[in-house]
Amino acid sequence: MAERLIVVGADAAxxxxxxxARRRRDHRDLQILAFERGVHTSYSACGIPYWIGGLVEDQDxxxxxxxxxxxxxxxxxRTGHTVTAIDLERRSVTAxxxxxxxxxxxxxxxxxxVLPDWPGINGKGVHxxxxxxDGDAVSATLAERDARRAVVIGGGYIGVxxxxxxxxxxxxxxxxxxxxxxxxxxDPDMGELVAAMLExxxxxxRTGxxxxxxxxxxxxxxxxxxxxxxxxxxxIVVLGVxxxxxVELARAAGLPIGPSGGIVTDRRMRVPGHEGIWAxxxxxxxxxxxxxxxxxxxxxxxxxxxxxxAGINIGGGYATFPxxxxxxxxxxxxxxxxxxGLQEKEAEKAGFAYVTAKIESHNIAGxxxxxxxxxxxxxxxxxxxxxxxxxxxxxxxxxxxxxVLAVALWNEMTVDEMTGLDLGYAPPFSPVWxxxxxxxxxxxxxxxx
Amino acid sequence: MAERLIVVGADAAxxxxxxxARRRRDHRDLQILAFERGVHTSYSACGIPYWIGGLVEDQDxxxxxxxxxxxxxxxxxRTGHTVTAIDLERRSVTAxxxxxxxxxxxxxxxxxxVLPDWPGINGKGVHxxxxxxDGDAVSATLAERDARRAVVIGGGYIGVxxxxxxxxxxxxxxxxxxxxxxxxxxDPDMGELVAAMLExxxxxxRTGxxxxxxxxxxxxxxxxxxxxxxxxxxxIVVLGVxxxxxVELARAAGLPIGPSGGIVTDRRMRVPGHEGIWAxxxxxxxxxxxxxxxxxxxxxxxxxxxxxxAGINIGGGYATFPxxxxxxxxxxxxxxxxxxGLQEKEAEKAGFAYVTAKIESHNIAGxxxxxxxxxxxxxxxxxxxxxxxxxxxxxxxxxxxxxVLAVALWNEMTVDEMTGLDLGYAPPFSPVWxxxxxxxxxxxxxxxx
Numbered sequence: 001m002a003e004r005l006i007v008v009g010a011d012a013a014x015x016x017x018x019x020x021a022r023r024r025r026d027h028r029d030l031q032i033l034a035f036e037r038g039v040h041t042s043y044s045a046c047g048i049p050y051w052i053g054g055l056v057e058d059q060d061x062x063x064x065x066x067x068x069x070x071x072x073x074x075x076x077x078r079t080g081h082t083v084t085a086i087d088l089e090r091r092s093v094t095a096x097x098x099x100x101x102x103x104x105x106x107x108x109x110x111x112x113x114v115l116p117d118w119p120g121i122n123g124k125g126v127h128x129x130x131x132x133x134d135g136d137a138v139s140a141t142l143a144e145r146d147a148r149r150a151v152v153i154g155g156g157y158i159g160v161x162x163x164x165x166x167x168x169x170x171x172x173x174x175x176x177x178x179x180x181x182x183x184x185x186x187d188p189d190m191g192e193l194v195a196a197m198l199e200x201x202x203x204x205x206r207t208g209x210x211x212x213x214x215x216x217x218x219x220x221x222x223x224x225x226x227x228x229x230x231x232x233x234x235x236i237v238v239l240g241v242x243x244x245x246x247v248e249l250a251r252a253a254g255l256p257i258g259p260s261g262g263i264v265t266d267r268r269m270r271v272p273g274h275e276g277i278w279a280x281x282x283x284x285x286x287x288x289x290x291x292x293x294x295x296x297x298x299x300x301x302x303x304x305x306x307x308x309x310a311g312i313n314i315g316g317g318y319a320t321f322p323x324x325x326x327x328x329x330x331x332x333x334x335x336x337x338x339x340x341g342l343q344e345k346e347a348e349k350a351g352f353a354y355v356t357a358k359i360e361s362h363n364i365a366g367x368x369x370x371x372x373x374x375x376x377x378x379x380x381x382x383x384x385x386x387x388x389x390x391x392x393x394x395x396x397x398x399x400x401x402x403x404v405l406a407v408a409l410w411n412e413m414t415v416d417e418m419t420g421l422d423l424g425y426a427p428p429f430s431p432v433w434x435x436x437x438x439x440x441x442x443x444x445x446x447x448x449x
Numbered sequence: 450m451a452e453r454l455i456v457v458g459a460d461a462a463x464x465x466x467x468x469x470a471r472r473r474r475d476h477r478d479l480q481i482l483a484f485e486r487g488v489h490t491s492y493s494a495c496g497i498p499y500w501i502g503g504l505v506e507d508q509d510x511x512x513x514x515x516x517x518x519x520x521x522x523x524x525x526x527r528t529g530h531t532v533t534a535i536d537l538e539r540r541s542v543t544a545x546x547x548x549x550x551x552x553x554x555x556x557x558x559x560x561x562x563v564l565p566d567w568p569g570i571n572g573k574g575v576h577x578x579x580x581x582x583d584g585d586a587v588s589a590t591l592a593e594r595d596a597r598r599a600v601v602i603g604g605g606y607i608g609v610x611x612x613x614x615x616x617x618x619x620x621x622x623x624x625x626x627x628x629x630x631x632x633x634x635x636d637p638d639m640g641e642l643v644a645a646m647l648e649x650x651x652x653x654x655r656t657g658x659x660x661x662x663x664x665x666x667x668x669x670x671x672x673x674x675x676x677x678x679x680x681x682x683x684x685i686v687v688l689g690v691x692x693x694x695x696v697e698l699a700r701a702a703g704l705p706i707g708p709s710g711g712i713v714t715d716r717r718m719r720v721p722g723h724e725g726i727w728a729x730x731x732x733x734x735x736x737x738x739x740x741x742x743x744x745x746x747x748x749x750x751x752x753x754x755x756x757x758x759a760g761i762n763i764g765g766g767y768a769t770f771p772x773x774x775x776x777x778x779x780x781x782x783x784x785x786x787x788x789x790g791l792q793e794k795e796a797e798k799a800g801f802a803y804v805t806a807k808i809e810s811h812n813i814a815g816x817x818x819x820x821x822x823x824x825x826x827x828x829x830x831x832x833x834x835x836x837x838x839x840x841x842x843x844x845x846x847x848x849x850x851x852x853v854l855a856v857a858l859w860n861e862m863t864v865d866e867m868t869g870l871d872l873g874y875a876p877p878f879s880p881v882w883x884x885x886x887x888x889x890x891x892x893x894x895x896x897x898x
Binding site: 012044046047050055056061062289299300301302304305319320321322323324325326327328329330331336338340365367368369397399400401402403404406407408410411413417419420421422423424425426427428429430432433434436 | 461493495496499504505510511738748749750751753754768769770771772773774775776777778779780785787789814816817818846848849850851852853855856857859860862866868869870871872873874875876877878879881882883885
């Protein structure tokens with residue numbers, strides 16, 4: 001008789017797991033049932049700001065695979081189904097009030113926004129940007145209110161991307177950030193470069209500002225954001241707030257939750273001590289390869305990898321998820337932004353003593369048409385010179401150079417050894433000393449001092 | 450009394466050595482004398498095709514530092530000086546007939562074109578493209594002859610770059626290549642993609658063609674290229690031929706020449722057994738980190754690194770050149786081309802048993818404006834799955850992705866481990882599975898088969 005796999009959450013992680021399991025085991029051997037609260041499956045949440053901003057025309061473009069397409073591959077996806085309980089004893093889940101037996105279970109419940117308890121935060125015209133439905137809601141508000149003034153609260157990835165999207169739509173945009181600079185995943189000196197570019201694009205960046213609440217009009221629409229630095233009028237308010245792993249279901253079932261707040265798994269994405277229970281995506285915690293500590297990093301690329309790993313293992317293969325080094329990239333207006341490894345405050349927290357080096361360099365040969373500059377900052381361990389982290393802010397070709405540093409980090413290279421790396425050189429692509437090598441040289445000098 | 454450092458050849462390697470030595474030791478401690486046959490110092494030879502093609506306006510833009518600028522930093526550069534002998538016993542060199550004593554010697558004589566003995570090859574209007582002076586000569590011929598038809602012989606880096614440059618100048622261009630496809634530093638299946646793009650740009654690509662000679666007119670100008678596939682009329686002929694280390698001087702002095710034809714050095718760029726004798730740049734051989742064999746790879750980026758290493762050591766510091774992995778990138782018309790590690794014929798020659806995988810993927814999220822495709826081919830060792838090499842041909846963002854593979858090669862990663870790499874993901878920069886990860890997955894599957 002066929003085993004039954006139940007997947008809770010049918011986005012990147014869940015459906016990667018389902019697809020990989022299906023590739024290895026057919027429906028006579030493995031029945032796959034996936035429950036999804038929303039109406040969409042397998043979509044690119046990271047693409048939502050570009051769709052709202054008009055760079056991506058159609059919402060459908062963001063959907064990699066529809067429920068119907070999954071069904072055609074013998075994966076029974078049930079949208080509009082909310083799983084409310086997992087019973088590990090009986091090996092069943094409850095979805096929309098009905099009980100369903102499982103042999104294997106993949107928990108892929110994703111992340112949830114961390115919403116402050118500001119008065120008015122549930123008002124109309126106040127939007128998070130986590131799901132495709134959120135994107136629909138933003139578009140509806142923009143149209144319904146003929147919105148001209150937007151306030152974006154929070155200057156992280158989503159906040160910065162949404163500020164740009166709304167400027168593209170012709171709105172006046174104010175970005176409110178509690179810290180002294182936006183993009184706090186960068187060190188302050190690098191975040192300042194981002195603030196400068198946002199301001200160049202006429203985004204009104206207000207830093208060091210604490211939001212106190214939102215004032216609603218008689219119809220319940222948010223009209224004003226109240227802060228310790230005054231009030232900001234708004235036709236629409238976007239919450240660029242962080243997320244945390246969505247784990248109530250797992251916690252209630254008695255599954256282990258780690259110190260970072262995510263579900264604990266082993267390298268194969270199994271929940272330890274619970275045969276046949278798997279977890280993947282934004283709801284889990286993973287090993288950070290630089291700190292060697294557990295961490296929760298909500299990113300589509302990790303979710304896809306983890307889901308794939310779970311699915312291969314469920315399918316009878318062998319795969320592992322070996323951890324992360326903390327790589328992230330984004331674009332803010334004309335600026336490319338990237339980081340990997342540890343920023344200064346993270347290195348301190350992890351107990352590393354470190355030196356830093358910061359350089360500016362051309363992205364391509366300085367004499368080649370279209371040359372731009374980028375700034376690279378590197379952290380290296382004092383004494384050993386081990387690379388600990390890097391941040392890049394700059395023009396075209398800046399962001400993906402972080403990958404070189406991410407692979408170096410993965411392999412625990414020293415900045416001194418990195419100065420010898422055999423990176424591609426030709427005038428349309430790089431100066432004869434690639435900026436990464438220039439940064440490694442500066443960091444190597446800093447270590448020797 | 451000050452020591453004297455003599456540098457033979459004042460381009461990338463030689464002047465990097467001189468500059469680094471000068472940074473660490475001032476003129477009271479170290480006198481530096483550099484001899485250069487030509488009139489230019491420290492220029493980007495790789496930029497010449499872009500200058501001829503008109504993308505780079507001014508020849509001066511290619512010069513990083515003029516002789517005068519070097520002199521201002523207490524480096525006595527003598528252009529128009531040809532060194533004709535090195536006397537290791539007396540520790541002196543002969544330049545323009547005069548003898549000069551040295552304590553330390555850096556040999557940076559570069560590469561020399563491998564010229565076939567075709568009749569007519571020394572005719573007027575027949576040009577190599579190695580030096581700035583060659584570039585001047587090409588421009589002079591184009592102007593003087595009001596050239597309309599160009600024949601480029603050899604479809605390697607220089608040949609392809611020059612074909613594009615001449616098309617940009619409005620010439621009809623025929624590219625003759627002996628092999629079945631251009632870019633033989635790629636495997637044939639990847640080289641075909643390059644041929645297709647060149648043809649799309651109206652370059653007449655003729656492969657499998659052996660040149661027999663050039664016919665000159667009464668004034669000594671080359672007018673026709675004779676081949677086993679017929680005759681090709683030409684107003685200008687460009688030789689995209691290979692180079693080899695220029696080592697007569699070193700060989701005559703009794704210095705060791707290795708199996709690849711380059712001067713032998715240790716990791717600090719010292720010529721072993723000869724105290725105070727250093728060599729760097731296109732004239733040396735280096736360790737290939739994948740084959741573990743000596744190899745000679747003429748590239749500005751290696752020359753700069755090696756010169757820097759020699760200079761730091763001469764200056765009293767410590768630095769090493771730890772070898773290469775065979776990375777090279779170029780652009781042909783709208784196509785980005787890259788390789789690292791071993792291609793199939795090299796892997797065979799080195800005794801590796803290997804599998805290959807080839808994938809096509811988007812450079813950025815498929816739904817993001819301007820998405821293009823790229824093809825990545827990976828070679829991995831049979832059994833162990835160790836990455837052996839990679840080739841990339843494709844649109845924007847294709848070439849520099851080779852750096853990720855170069856760093857993975859450097860660290861002897863397996864393709865299986867590479868599937869977990871934490872590379873940057875955001876829709877403007879990458880699909881959620883970066884093409885490198887897609888290729889690693891395909892290669893990992895191939896290894897397991």
